[in-house]
Amino acid sequence: MLAFSRLRSTITSSPSDKVLTLPKINQAVVNCEYAVRGALAIRAEELREELASKRTAHPFAKVTSCNIGNPQQLGQTPITFFRQVAALTEYPALLDAPGVADIFAPDAVERARALLQAVGGSVGAYTHSQGIxxxxxxxxxxxxxxxxxxxxxxxxxxxxxxxxxxxxxxxxxxxxxxxxxxxxxxxxxxxxxxxxxxxxxxxxxxxxxxxxxxxxxxxxxxxxxxxxxxxxxxxxxxxxxxxxxxxxxxxxxxxxxxxxxxxxxxxxxxxxxxxxxxxxxxxxxxxxxxxxxxxxxxxxxxxxxxxxxxxxxxxxxxxxxxxxxxxxxxxxxxxxxxxxxxxxxxxxxxxxxxxxxxxxxRPPVKGDASYARYKEEIDGIYESLKRRAARLAAAFNALPGVSCQPAQGSMYLFPSVTLPQKAVETAKAQGMAPDALYCMELLNETGVCVVPGSGFHQKKGTWHFRSTFLPPEKEMESFVARIKGFHEGFLKRYA
Amino acid sequence: MLAFSRLRSTITSSPSDKVLTLPKINQAVVNCEYAVRGALAIRAEELREELASKRTAHPFAKVTSCNIGNPQQLGQTPITFFRQVAALTEYPALLDAPGVADIFAPDAVERARALLQAVGGSVGAYTHSQGIxxxxxxxxxxxxxxxxxxxxxxxxxxxxxxxxxxxxxxxxxxxxxxxxxxxxxxxxxxxxxxxxxxxxxxxxxxxxxxxxxxxxxxxxxxxxxxxxxxxxxxxxxxxxxxxxxxxxxxxxxxxxxxxxxxxxxxxxxxxxxxxxxxxxxxxxxxxxxxxxxxxxxxxxxxxxxxxxxxxxxxxxxxxxxxxxxxxxxxxxxxxxxxxxxxxxxxxxxxxxxxxxxxxxxRPPVKGDASYARYKEEIDGIYESLKRRAARLAAAFNALPGVSCQPAQGSMYLFPSVTLPQKAVETAKAQGMAPDALYCMELLNETGVCVVPGSGFHQKKGTWHFRSTFLPPEKEMESFVARIKGFHEGFLKRYA
CATH class of the missing domain: 3.40.640.10 (Type I PLP-dependent aspartate aminotransferase-like (Major domain))
Incomplete structure (x- = not known):
């Protein structure tokens, strides 16, 4: 698929006998922008396909999507209690299957029964439009x-x-x-x-x-x-x-x-x-x-x-x-x-x-069969997010020309990047925002996908990018090293 | 909740210090109509709650929702193969659980593995926006x-x-x-x-x-x-x-x-x-x-x-x-x-x-472990739908003043009803479409919820209603009897 930024120039090529052409359709649809899944995300998909098909060589083994808060894509394990209940509501025959007690916690079975009753017996029926x-x-x-x-x-x-x-x-x-x-x-x-x-x-x-x-x-x-x-x-x-x-x-x-x-x-x-x-x-x-x-x-x-x-x-x-x-x-x-x-x-x-x-x-509470496991899983994810937020902010702050506020909350860091004048000019010549150039080169060199600050709007003359801090802890050091290597090379290239 | 038809008259009561009032909000939101889940469906929900709480007595034991093509709400059983795959993708631990082969068909296990791989390991991650x-x-x-x-x-x-x-x-x-x-x-x-x-x-x-x-x-x-x-x-x-x-x-x-x-x-x-x-x-x-x-x-x-x-x-x-x-x-x-x-x-x-x-x-095909069961389930539902379509059309055609085209397809019948002049006048006096009056009285007397033809638009001067033919076969005769009894009473009442 084409990147959006390249599309604007093709408007004149629309065959005139079509109804669905860029000049004719709803201009609000044409003009709206959604950077989180924009040109960078589309390029990331292309790279992912190229890596899978081995058509094209790249200096990285996989794409790391930090453009969107999508924890399970980066390996976060779902909460066991949640998925047990989901599976039981999908296939209620499990509720009465032999050996079910060996696989499912009793409170998961109980919750699944209650939810099935609340939806009238099947999660395949339309529910109340406002919600069950x-x-x-x-x-x-x-x-x-x-x-x-x-x-x-x-x-x-x-x-x-x-x-x-x-x-x-x-x-x-x-x-x-x-x-x-x-x-x-x-x-x-x-x-x-x-x-x-x-x-x-x-x-x-x-x-x-x-x-x-x-x-x-x-x-x-x-x-x-x-x-x-x-x-x-x-x-x-x-x-x-x-x-x-x-x-x-x-x-x-x-x-x-x-x-x-x-x-x-x-x-x-x-x-x-x-x-x-x-x-x-x-x-x-x-x-x-x-x-x-x-x-x-x-x-x-x-x-x-x-x-x-x-x-x-x-x-x-x-x-x-x-x-x-x-x-x-x-x-x-x-x-x-x-x-x-x-x-x-x-x-x-x-x-x-x-x-x-x-x-x-309504998660498991003290006294429920699933409570200990639930608490361990939730606390584990929470503590890990907290460590990763601090680790990545420190890594960004160690890069020359980069300044990153600590993450008090959410899943993102939004560091400010001072870009060399030559990079700003190169970007402008290509019709791109300077931080979009930075992010696109980061993606193409390292497989790391983040979103340019221009997609979120920012104070004039400042440049940023948004990165989730969701890469798994065991990959964090190599992730940081990839960004560091790219950043230093970028500064040299555009010095 | 109030029925929409009663709302219009309350516009003037909006407190003026609010932003979210009917005169101020997007008038396209105010003016659009969606009959399938309109006044009739809201009244059906009220009746369902009243029956459940036993607050109010009604001359019927349950509400039968024929206003919307919602087969599993009316007891249609989901296809086993589909739900086995869904449950396995929800809780992949099942794939390796002891005794899984006694519960799940091998082709369901195989399909679940393939789909999990296609979503990158978890159905809890955002997928490609255009679809996997x-x-x-x-x-x-x-x-x-x-x-x-x-x-x-x-x-x-x-x-x-x-x-x-x-x-x-x-x-x-x-x-x-x-x-x-x-x-x-x-x-x-x-x-x-x-x-x-x-x-x-x-x-x-x-x-x-x-x-x-x-x-x-x-x-x-x-x-x-x-x-x-x-x-x-x-x-x-x-x-x-x-x-x-x-x-x-x-x-x-x-x-x-x-x-x-x-x-x-x-x-x-x-x-x-x-x-x-x-x-x-x-x-x-x-x-x-x-x-x-x-x-x-x-x-x-x-x-x-x-x-x-x-x-x-x-x-x-x-x-x-x-x-x-x-x-x-x-x-x-x-x-x-x-x-x-x-x-x-x-x-x-x-x-x-x-x-x-x-x-x-991509359902099971000949040679797959789940094929025989899948085919039996699909054919069973299909043949039953066909019989119910014919049975209900015949029942409607047997009612005085009602004429119903056969269902060549879909899940609905749309009979034409000749309404007595007195009913038309009563409806107009109440600010309702005459077929809406007919359907509201049908609901209140029998618990059967259908949608007035006016919600679908119709030729001027004709009146219809849409009913699914989804009530289970074992209930079809009593369902038909409830409608017949109501219809005859309605004609007498407004003669």
């Missing part, structure tokens, strides 16, 4: 226990991962072409891509790299005022906490100020909280925006908040199943009906994604 | 064997069921507010709902009920000419074959004329072929539009065709997993790149949905 009622009840209980405030299952929408939930809310908010949605810079490209698809306007607010990518409320105020002065109907503020791509975690005092701002400026608060269990510093634990909002009393009770969660992140990492949920807080019944209606057009989220939402929010 | 390459290759082989013409895996997009695929193509086609998409009347409401969401225009062409819901090409010509005369930019023709809700199957001669029309009028042909194995009359077997198009020679090779298929229908009926694919024929590489880019924003279709696409297109 029992699982929504369990999500609400989980939120209540996490925050200490009530949660209503009718406010919970199960989704096929966080992304379709975010898209549903953005589609609903963007009523006309002047609607503005505030997003952090750097941001996760889902936001700019979806806002472009629905023909709204991304209103950037800049995170402060020097302050560990902190969020300054004065910058939010500047952003909303500027956008409104430019005629935009600013309706919502997206906050990603813990941050993607930055890894930054917000403290409660900061979050209260954000809630106050949303209240005074009448903004819907969209809280992307999918990395809520990926926090690595005891000084900045995760607190949900729902909890902060509720703690601020009735004055703020009319605020509209939508919080997103996912089974793809955390120590769960079950990306391929597509599961997640959002909770609506302060959203009117009539608008929830509209969300339900649009969700129903796609019939239902995948049943196995829903099953895993249940397992994520 | 191996599975796309297998889909292409399946299409080649079905049609006798080449198919390219790069033209195949795996999807989360047919619906998201249809939505992706409609979103791409609808470049501005004058774009028209031709759809049959009656239609499957996915089309009107999605066209409304993307702010395009549904251009109806009427199927001929008296001619077994046949598709007359002269009516297509009338439709496209009228719409263009009214200033619409008509870009695509949707054909649902076998028909939903009509059950009609197209013959090859008819299909050739449709291809000729699309070619001369420069229309993209959208072929909804999800019921391709649900055909019950040997005189009208399924033929794909791809095969018809290819058989017509190079003159038509520039035609753009997108064909949709799904794991939710056929004898597979795996709705809850969300799997399917579309094949692009004659679509330019640059537009396929755009489809890939938009698909990538949602990351990937559910891995278990993709696994089942593989199983659907």
């Amino acid at each position: 009622p029992l699982i929504r009840q369990n999500v609400a209980k989980f939120i209540e226990e996490r925050d200490g405030y009530p949660s209503d299952p009718d406010d919970i929408f199960l989704t096929a991962g966080a992304s379709p939930g975010v898209q549903l809310i953005l589609q609903t908010l963007i009523a006309h072409e002047k609607v503005g949605i505030m997003i952090p810079v750097p941001q996760y490209p889902l936001y700019t891509a979806s806002i472009a698809l629905f023909r709204g306007n991304a209103v950037p607010y800049f995170l402060n790299e020097e302050d560990t990518w902190g969020l300054d409320v004065n910058e939010l105020i500047r952003s909303v005022k500027d956008a409104r002065a430019n005629g935009l109907d600013v309706r919502a503020l997206c906050v990603i906490n813990p941050g993607n791509p930055t890894g930054a975690c917000l403290n409660v005092d900061n979050m209260r100020k954000i809630v106050e701002l949303c209240h005074s400026e009448k903004l819907v608060l969209l809280a992307d909280e999918v990395y809520q269990t990926n926090t690595y510093l005891p000084s900045v634990p995760f607190t949900s925006f729902k909890k902060v909002l509720r703690s601020m009393g009735p004055e703020f009770s009319s605020l509209e908040l939508v919080s997103f969660h996912s089974i793809s992140k955390g120590m769960v990492g079950e990306c391929g199943r597509r599961g997640g949920y959002f909770e609506c807080v302060g959203v009117s019944d009539e608008v929830k009906e509209m969300l339900y209606k649009v969700a129903s057009i796609s019939l239902c989220p995948p049943a196995q994604g829903q099953v895993l939402v249940d397992l994520m929010v | 390459p191996l599975i796309r290759q297998n889909v292409a082989k399946f299409i080649e064997e079905r049609d006798g013409y080449p198919s390219d895996p790069d033209d195949i997009f795996l999807t989360a069921g047919a619906s998201p695929g249809v939505q992706l193509i409609l979103q791409t086609l609808i470049a501005h507010e004058k774009v028209g998409i031709m759809i049959p009347v009656p239609q499957y409401p996915l089309y009107t709902a999605s066209i409304a969401l993307f702010r395009g225009n549904a251009v109806p062409y009427f199927l001929n009920e008296e001619d077994t819901w046949g598709l007359d090409v002269n009516e297509l010509i009338r439709s496209v000419k009228d719409a263009r005369a009214n200033g619409l930019d008509v870009r695509a023709l949707c054909v649902i074959n076998p028909g939903n809700p009509t059950g009609a199957c197209l013959n090859v001669d008819n299909m050739r004329k449709i291809v000729e029309l699309c070619h001369s009028e420069k229309l993209v042909l959208l072929a909804d072929e999800v019921y391709q194995t649900n055909t019950y009359l040997p005189s009208v077997p399924f033929t794909s539009f791809k095969k018809v198009l290819r058989s017509m020679g190079p003159e038509f090779s520039s035609l753009e065709l997108v064909s949709f298929h799904s794991i939710s229908k056929g004898m597979v009926g795996e709705c809850g997993r969300r799997g399917g694919y579309f094949e692009c024929v004659g679509v330019s590489d640059e537009v396929k790149e755009m489809l890939y880019k938009v698909a990538s924003i949602s990351l990937c279709p559910p891995a278990q949905g993709q696994v089942l696409v593989d199983l659907m297109v």
Whole structure:
């Protein structure tokens, strides 16, 4: 497949008797950009195929995809309890098979039976479009226990991962072409891509790299005022906490100020909280925006908040199943009906994604047969992520011209790279962003796939890349060495 | 939850300090309608909860959902081979567990190993956004064997069921507010709902009920000419074959004329072929539009065709997993790149949905360990569907004032009902469509949930409902008796 960047120049070659040509189709489709799976990811697929077919020689044995938080692709082992329940719901004959007790834990058998009953006997049936009622009840209980405030299952929408939930809310908010949605810079490209698809306007607010990518409320105020002065109907503020791509975690005092701002400026608060269990510093634990909002009393009770969660992140990492949920807080019944209606057009989220939402929010607890194993697996993944985050940040900081903030949370590092002038000029001559040139050469030389900072947006004149810290620990030193070797060669080449 | 019909009147009650209110949000979201899961389905959920909690007495013991083609909800047993492979991919430890050979067929074990390798070891990882390459290759082989013409895996997009695929193509086609998409009347409401969401225009062409819901090409010509005369930019023709809700199957001669029309009028042909194995009359077997198009020679090779298929229908009926694919024929590489880019924003279709696409297109064949059981299960479901279609059509035709075309294909009957004048007036006084009144009373009296014809659109002055013929055979006679009793009472009540 062609890289997107090469496509633009071929527009004129469209045969004119076709309907589906770039000039004729929806220009929002043509113009939106999604860097995480863009030119770099496509080139990575090509390299992977070339390595498999041995058609072309490369100076590396495999492609390491650090462009996307996809833990199981890089060897993270699924949680045993989760997969036991999934297998039993897929093939219920196992529940009564001889020897089942030797293979499956009794609490997995019990949970599978309960879930099968909740789906009416088969995970192959369409479920309720908003999600299986029992699982929504369990999500609400989980939120209540996490925050200490009530949660209503009718406010919970199960989704096929966080992304379709975010898209549903953005589609609903963007009523006309002047609607503005505030997003952090750097941001996760889902936001700019979806806002472009629905023909709204991304209103950037800049995170402060020097302050560990902190969020300054004065910058939010500047952003909303500027956008409104430019005629935009600013309706919502997206906050990603813990941050993607930055890894930054917000403290409660900061979050209260954000809630106050949303209240005074009448903004819907969209809280992307999918990395809520990926926090690595005891000084900045995760607190949900729902909890902060509720703690601020009735004055703020009319605020509209939508919080997103996912089974793809955390120590769960079950990306391929597509599961997640959002909770609506302060959203009117009539608008929830509209969300339900649009969700129903796609019939239902995948049943196995829903099953895993249940397992994520209701894992084995002390006294359960699977508890010890579950805890060991979760703790093992968590401690390893924490070590890898620190190791990779240190490695980046040891490279000349590279500066990397520590990962307080999430699965990413977003180092800043000072690129030689000659590299900047070469990139411009090729019609590429300089950091895209850097990342493409890194990929072609080492097989390491990361995403250029330009795909996430960044302050003018700065260059970054986003890398997950997901390569397995046993490969970390060679991974670091590959990047180091490339970086030094790059600096020499463009000196 | 409130029924949608009751919502409209509450618009004025929106608190003005909210952003998410019906007057302020995207009006395309407010205005789109999706009857299959509309007021009737919501009421059915309420009744189901009331029966379960025993809060309210009802003159029936359970709700029978015939509003949606959801076979496993009504007790259809999943195909054993499919579920064995799914369970093994979920919990690969089973592959090496003691006694596995007593539980799983050897070809299921082999297939699971191959699929696990194709996904890189875990169904919990994001896959390629266009779908797992191996599975796309297998889909292409399946299409080649079905049609006798080449198919390219790069033209195949795996999807989360047919619906998201249809939505992706409609979103791409609808470049501005004058774009028209031709759809049959009656239609499957996915089309009107999605066209409304993307702010395009549904251009109806009427199927001929008296001619077994046949598709007359002269009516297509009338439709496209009228719409263009009214200033619409008509870009695509949707054909649902076998028909939903009509059950009609197209013959090859008819299909050739449709291809000729699309070619001369420069229309993209959208072929909804999800019921391709649900055909019950040997005189009208399924033929794909791809095969018809290819058989017509190079003159038509520039035609753009997108064909949709799904794991939710056929004898597979795996709705809850969300799997399917579309094949692009004659679509330019640059537009396929755009489809890939938009698909990538949602990351990937559910891995278990993709696994089942593989199983659907590559089932056990003669000589495989699972073949005999697979064939017995598939044939059993098929023969039963055929008997139920005939039984229910006969039952409908025996009701006074009801006329029902036979189901040549799909899973639905769409009988026409002559409603008494008093019922029509009562419905109008309540702000309901008369067939919606009929269906709501049927649901409240018998627990049988069907969809009013008004949800699918229909010729003015005619009334219909759509019912699946999926209730199990052992319940069919009591199901028919409940409908008969209600119908006779309804006629008396409104005489």
